[in-house]
Amino acid sequence: MIVIIGSINxxxxxxxxxxxxxxxxxxxxKFMTIPGGKGANQAVACARLSQPGTRVAMVACLGDDAFGAQMRASIVANGIDDSHIADIANEATGIASILVDDQAQNSIVLAAGANGRLAIEHLEQARELIGRASIVLLQLEVPMPVVIHAIELAHALGKTVVLNPAPAQPLPPSVLAKIDYLILNEIEAAMLADKESDDIALLATELRTRGARNVVVTLGEKGVYGDFAQAGTRHLPAQKVKAVDTTAAGDTFIGGFIAALDAGRDEFAAIAYGQAAAAISVTREGAQTSIPQRDEVDVSN
Structure with a gap:
């Protein structure tokens, strides 16, 4: 089982x-309202891209508004366990205001809403669920104390801990040491490594030196760089496609990567699978509307 702890927008x-x-x-x-949020996007990507029978669950918070009802319905429709998604009274569901230009680049402003109400109490209520997980995946769109507690809990329970540190924020070395896979873009890598450099190999090495066991750096159209404790290092170029909207491309990659790891693939094969899924996503509009199903992705990758 894969458990995602994070945001819903x-x-x-x-x-x-x-x-x-x-x-x-x-x-x-054109204006659209589309289900999103890094946590929910990654959960949907895991659910759609995993092998049949894989269970995916979320620990998260929604507001008691119309968006909250719509988001829960969307999550359930994707086969995701919503039993630990709490409804917060008198709170708005998180939203993201997204501008997408004619070059398919986006600019995003977040209003956390109920995401900011996710608490350690919710994690403790989900302890049994987390205990049954093989992989626990987190991002940084919920309060940092909750993220830190979740990482410590999942690590103590012997789970594979995956962190996508976005939006980028400083992380204590004690937290990095409990992360099995740190998946981030080149801007986030430079910030967390505290180095002004575009040398991705150098940044990945620094992040591993600071504690992360394995580091995956996404480089957009330039591909993905992996630095793994057992498999070594390699740069995999991106597939060439005509991009329409890059929203959730990174989340789709992460979901594909995690789904492939959970299925027992090696780390570089998992990168290739995530890349194949992300290449499809950028040819479509929106966040969750762009994430492909498993049968759309070349599973030989």
Whole structure:
């Protein structure tokens, strides 16, 4: 079983010809409300890309509003166990305001809402669920004390702990030492390594020196770099596709990578599988609407 502890947002997506300048009013195009949030995106990606029969569950919070009801319905429709997704009274569900330009690049502003109410109490209530997991996956769109407690709990229970440290925030060395797979982009890698460098191999080595057992750095159209304790290091180039919207591409990659690891694939095969899924996602609009099903992805990758 894969357990995801993290955020659930409704994405408010607006297509724009380009990003507006400060103080500028710009005429936009198509507007969409699409299920999102890093935690939920990664949970959906795990559910869609895992082998049949794999159980995926979330520990999270929703508001008691219309978006909350819509998000729960979407999560359940994807076959994800919602028994530890709490409804928070008098709180709004998290939202992300997303602008996507004609170059398929995005700009995102978050309002945490109920995501900010996820508490250690919720983790303790989910202890039995976490105890049955093989992999526990986290991000940083919920309160940091909760993330740290979850990492410590999952590590103590002997689980494979995966962290996507986004949005980027400093992490104590004691936390890094409990992470089995640190999956992050090049900007986040430079920040956590505390080095102004574009040498990805150097950054990955530094992060492993600081405690992370394995490091995966996503490089967008330049591919993915893996630095693993057992398998060594390698750069895998990205597939060439015509991008429409890069929203949730990283989340799709992570879900594919985790699903492949859970299925017993080696780490570089897991990277290739995640890349194949992400390459499909960028050809589609939106977050969860862009995540492919397992039968759409070349499983030979």
């Amino acid at each position: 409704m994405d408010l997506v607006l297509r724009v010809p380009r990003m507006p300048m400060p103080g500028e009013t710009l005429a936009g195009g």
